[in-house]
Amino acid sequence: MEDQAQLLARIADALERLSSTTAGDVDWLGLPAYVWTTAGARPVFEIDAPALDLLRGIDAQKDAVTTNVDRLAKGQAAHDMLLWGARGMGKSALIRSAVRAAQGDGGSIALVQVGTDAVTSLPQLFAQLGSVEGNFLIFIDDLGFSESDDTTPRHLRSWLDGGVEARPANVRLAITSNRRAILPRHASEQDDPINPRDAVDDNLALADRFGLSLGFHNASQDDYLEIVRGYASEFGLDYDREEALGWAKRRGARSGRVAWHFITELAGRAGKRL
Known part of the structure; x- marks a missing residue:
């Protein structure tokens, strides 16, 4: 009986420690990166990324991203970023490498990767990061939405620009997608007999919220x-x-x-x- 009580006590203690690391206080200034899920924040002790010099064939994109990340790391005005285009051309790697390089130069910045299933919890993340004396790049990799989901894209547009719950000044978003518009598009969008531009403009409205939109194309x-x-x-x-x-x-x-x-x-x- 005593052994069972001790076992239950150990289980309760373990669950308490687990809940404190995922849903409790997070040391947002202590690590280079974090993963944000619906359960809360998980620490990442090292950013896995190639050296910037090894990312070749994307020089213009590399200059634009590193400059923007450096500005954010210094607390200066910086853009939200959309990196779109060909698969495997370094979109995600460039984001990670740029943040790691900025950290190496003494910049105050952390990378927070958000799973696509946790996008709807961004307001909770913004609330935590807005009160921290540091700068954060929210990273959503390979973002896409189902054709039936028109609510989440609208919320994301509002968070980027124009909504009362927009991200804090010390937070910017970096999103990668295979599509420039992020949302799927169809030829039938042009078939609206009343205003054929409405459906097209609605789909492009999300991409238009990004101050920096960079295309990546297949390598020669x-x-x-x-x-x-x-x-x-x-x-x-x-x-x-x-x-x-x-x-x-x-x-x-x-x-x-x-x-x-x-x-x-x-x-x-x-x-x-x-």
Whole structure:
């Protein structure tokens, strides 16, 4: 009987500690990154991101993002960011790398990744971050909405600009999406007999809320090889140009992600760990 009571006490103690780390007070200034879920905040002790120099073929986008993140880290005016376009071209990696670089330069900034299933809880997150003496980049990766969900996009538009619950001055959003409009679009949008622009404008209204919108496009052959060359040099790997091109051809795409998979294969053959 006593053993059972002790077991129940240990379980209760563990549950109390768990609840305090997810729903209780969070040290928003103590770590480089956090993950926000419907249960609360979870700490991330190190941002997993490549060095900025290894992100190649996206120089203009890299300059724009790093400049904007640096401004936010210094407490200056900064834009919400929408990074859209081709898969595997470094949209998410660039966000993480830019924040890590700003932290390395002494900037006061933390990355808070929000799962797409927790977007509706953003007001609670804003309420916590608005009272903290630091700066935060809210990161929502690969955002998309179902065709039947017209409520969440409207709330997100309001939080970005124009609503009474807009994000605090020390918080900005960075969103990645394969679509420039984020929302799915159809040719039938043009078929409205009353005003064919209404449906189109409504879908584009969310994308228009971002002060910085950057497109990412499929890599050219030269860009792809330059990415491979950069990774190979960084990790001391030899590669064959034709094999690198064949790797991309078999996968039907040339991108930074495909180049990284090729480098992973080379490292595995060489018995190295990346």
